[in-house]
Amino acid sequence: MDFAETDEHRDLRDAVGRVAAPYGGDYYVDHARRGAECTELWHALGDAGYVGVSVPEAYGGGGGGLVELSLVCEETAAAGAPMLLLLVTHAISAAVIAEYGTEEQRKDWLPGLASGREKVVFAITEPDAGSNTHKLATTARREGEEWVVSGEKYYISGVDDAEALLLVARTGRDDRGHAQLSLFIVPTDAPGLQKIPLPVDVLLPEKQFTLRFDDVRLPASALVGDENQGFRQVFHGLNPERITGAALCVGIARYALGRAARYANDREVWDRPIGTHQGVAHPLAKAKIETELAALMTQKAAWLHDQGLPAGEASNMAKYAAAEAAIAACDAAMQTHGGNGVAQEFGLLPYWGLARLLRIAPVNREMILNYVAQHSLGLPRSY
Structure with missing residues (x-):
């Protein structure tokens, strides 16, 4: 057993710390009080290659894994600037698109996520479902060559600062009546998508939102992975x-x-x-x-x-x-x-x-x- 970190991981910690240190606690707290995204730090990390450390190299990322992304999350927080959206844009959205997305989806989204110039947030939570994913009520139904999304999501972080969201929607039910889920990439400016600020008393740079989908129409190419395999x-x-x-x-x-x-x-x-x-x-x-x-x-x-x-x-x-x-x-x-x-x-x-x-x-x-x-x-x- 060897509990020593590799030289590469120690170097990564040091490098991320050096990028984050000039911003630090005063910068973060000021942005948290104003509810303003830490864009300058995000871009600095992106320009240095650390936002996209876990994105495959073929799409402009660092080609690392979750170990490396976790080190980036830890060291930015240890410098006083915890970046909450690293969890949703990279640990979830980028990882899911890289694993299950079509080649076209990967080319469309992963380079921007790797550079830090684009964000794809995650939309799963609903007010009446809680931790019971089988109770998700937001639906996506087929109409010709399109998907039509209806429903509501709750406590969705950073929608105002993202180009798209990775949506979890119900597309059917199995023989036992359990929800069958599918994933979709939804542009945040899609017609019929309402973004309603959800005020919270926690001081955060990232804002929270309720999302309402009023028959939002998506092309067939918005589906990520296989239909009904979203769970x-x-x-x-x-x-x-x-x-x-x-x-x-x-x-x-x-x-x-x-x-x-x-x-x-x-x-x-x-x-x-x-x-x-x-x-x-x-x-x-x-x-x-x-x-x-x-x-x-x-x-x-x-x-x-x-x-x-x-x-x-x-x-x-x-x-x-x-x-x-x-x-x-x-x-x-x-x-x-x-x-x-x-x-x-x-x-x-x-x-x-x-x-x-x-x-x-x-x-x-x-x-x-x-x-x-x-x-x-x-x-x-x-x-």
């Missing part, structure tokens, strides 16, 4: 989304702990740094341990996926552990800062909010516990 194709992207979400959380935790450690060394009360007190030091040390454990599981999950090995258990565990670690690290960092933990000057609260969101999305901790109980422990299914 299997979607799950090709869900494990990577969870893994990159875990990597983002690890990076957030590292950033928060770095800020807290500096403050605990510099802040003096009663003529000594507050970090000398175990009441301050121990919560930070505990959070550091939890962060390192989460990082190990995240790396394992990414490696399993890239090796073509079963990665569902590790992906879920990584996402669970990393979200918990990020919340604990942000909370400990804010507590270390005392009243300054919620002061705008110190800019910690947006990271706590994002970590708290990632405890829910892209899959909530309760569904992960259900998965582990059923698949890892062999307990009866609870839902």
Whole structure:
């Protein structure tokens, strides 16, 4: 067993950190408060080849895997600028198009995704379906040579900053009455598509939307992969989304702990740094341990996926552990800062909010516990 990172991966970490460092926490927090996309950083990462690190080389990408994409997610977050849309545009959309798209779809979309000049976000969530994908109500029906989409999606990130979305829609039912799903590439300016802002109190650069499809007409070429095989194709992207979400959380935790450690060394009360007190030091040390454990599981999950090995258990565990670690690290960092933990000057609260969101999305901790109980422990299914 060898737990040492390769020279290439260490170099990748360093290079991504150097690109992200000039932007950092002040840049990110300013954009989060204004609800403005971090376009300059996204383009800088794209120009350096890191946004498209996992896109096949034949389409302008780096030809790496999920291990490399996870490192990019982690290091940008560790620099203070977590890029949420890397999860949906690359861990899901680019990966699904590369695996299941036609050659025409790959040529149309992957070069732009690799360069960072285009984004394809992901639309699966619905208000009445929750985690039950079989209950998706948005439909796509054939009319001649076209598909006609009707329905509603909920909590879709970054639609205003994307050229298209990868849509999951119901195209039939099987013999048991379960939904049969298909995937479609839908331009965000398609006639009949309404994009309604969904206000949230979490401070994020990325905006959330409700989408309404009022008989949106798509050409036959919009179908990705095989008709009615979308359930299997979607799950090709869900494990990577969870893994990159875990990597983002690890990076957030590292950033928060770095800020807290500096403050605990510099802040003096009663003529000594507050970090000398175990009441301050121990919560930070505990959070550091939890962060390192989460990082190990995240790396394992990414490696399993890239090796073509079963990665569902590790992906879920990584996402669970990393979200918990990020919340604990942000909370400990804010507590270390005392009243300054919620002061705008110190800019910690947006990271706590994002970590708290990632405890829910892209899959909530309760569904992960259900998965582990059923698949890892062999307990009866609870839902």
